[in-house]
Amino acid sequence: MRSRVLPHPILSVVVAVVWVALANDLSAASLVFGIVLGIGVPLFTACYWPERPIVKRPLVMLEYAAVVAWDIVVSNIEVARLILFRRGSTLRSLFVTVPLELTTPEAVTVLTGTITMTPGTVSADLSADGRSVLVHCLDAGDPDAVVRQIKTRYERRLKEIFE
8 A cells, every 4th residue: 555655755755855945934835735746746657667766775875965965065166156256268168978887777867967966067968878978067177087076976875875
């Protein structure tokens, strides 16, 4: 019965929490609507999820979330500094191809989403075989440093979580 009502319980909790956070309102109405979304979205999308993703090390998810949150804050400050104090012609904007060791679609999706959420970078394309992602960087002097940073800060942890 539980799997019919809550086919993806973690997703349900995440959707509800994200809704309340985005609404920026802890009223009863906002909480109830978040719970309705948390139950409804996974229910209506369950047919597109034939298998549940296997999370091998759930506590590493907390570490990953902390690293991503920290990187988003730091990147916001860096991008603000670039916009306010540097001329556009001095930016070293470039595309970097990041080879991937991740094999599960969920891990690749989380990685590309993380890259896009971090200010100053965006996942521009995923190769047809899913073995590399093209990343656009607003200001990066060394493409190899960008690849190393993505692989050590994000990909390594995602491999622990999903693979």
